[in-house]
Amino acid sequence: MQTEWEQKDLFESEAARSLLDQLLSDSRLYTRTKDYKELLDFVVRLRNFAPFNAMLLQVQKPGLSYAASTWDWRERFGRTPKEGARPLLILWPFGPVALVYDVMDTEGKELPQDVSAFFAQGSIDENRIASFVPQMAKKNIECCWLDTGDQKAGAIRILERETKDKEPTFYRMNINRNHGAAVQFATLAHELGHLFLGHLGSDPFLSVPKRAAMKHAQIELEAESVAFLVCARNGVKSKSETYLSTYVTDNTTVNDVDLYQIMRAAGQVEALLGLSAHTKYDRPAGKSR
Template sequence: MLLHIQKSGLTHAATAHDWWHRFGRVPKKGTRPLLVLRTKGPVDFVFDILDTEGRDVPVDAFAFPTFGDLSDNRFSEFMRAVGKERIDLVVLDSGDGQAGWIRLLAESKAETGKNVYQLAYNRNHAAPTRFVTVAHELAHLYLGHLGSDAGRRVPYRRDTPHELMEVEAEMVAYLVAMRNGLKPRSESYLANYKGAFEDLNLYAVTRAVNAVETAMGIASHKLWNEKS
């Protein structure tokens, strides 16, 4: 990606604002910022963690990092939309290493009805990270990783290799987040599944992105990441 072209070996980067407000750190004097493409503008400036100083960063601070602005109220709006989709939401009180999960609760008895699912997310994560978690878990549903769902027009792809499932779901979450003003560090997560990229189904990914945004009540014309 663009950041790694500018600085190979980079692990964690964020804006000066994010470094200060989330970790009490500031860019070192004379440090040159790195450029990233901004969602609704030309470019933004970020700094590598090694180019900042201040408070010590917790060891597990970047287990599921996502940068960007999203209020708890906005996140709650998205969850209300998801809850109307025959998806039971479970709020976890877990450590930083637990993000969330999704599972099939019941298949619809109607031939064209929607199945019922249960989706969990960690309430202890920041709202942007919770957003990406929910998008990732919903992606598994709409990619067919939990089986077919006639009511949602989801094909059966439960036999997809686990590594490929994770790559597809994280790519969907990444695209949904980036399209809506958030910056997940998906490359760190995807580095664990490098061998699965060759069989990536881009059509399924693109279709799932639209389905996830619809399920979360995200309208393409609404800039929901503006201040409430």
């Protein structure tokens, strides 16, 4: 099972970035707006994998509906890979890779009528929002509940930036206390997206990368992409989907957004809030539990 930060640490290497860049270049995928939105929808649907791994699966097998490890197919669904089934590769902590299988390459018990609901999380309520506060505090993000009007959802800013390497930077997250829990969750996802995308600057303590300056439009598109993924993967419908549909024009290509950073940031937001789904695997021979 992936621990909170193991999921994030999977992708903290130039090798992972190079792998993604090569896959995108060679496959010539996601050069159109429609393809990009379909990718986001796929990552939402495959809730049992970290966003980055879900994207790797979609790149390897476009049109894939659902995938799972041999352990999950056996223990959770009563199914096994078919003889000669072609496995798909993902990154994992015991690495360097793990094998998973497309649902069409398995056999056994009948699947639930709506297999996607198996991985879906319920709606977010006030108690769940409250549970995120100590989670963020552990990473030096202070929550401040503001009594403001409907047009002010929230924002994140730096309170104190440390100058020493690997020392923490302190942040303040402002949230409109008058909004409902679903809106507050979308706000958290969007603002934390800005943080982990490096829009506030680098933070070695949180493994936030240093990135080149971007236009406001690109910054908001990336943050809304993260918010859409985190919300939809956790049972919250937000305005992000409408925003993306109207904001992303036909001229948008993969060069206008950094897919690597978006998937990485979405996984980090989920890990920080304790929302990470866990796919289980059979340990490699010789590995102790």
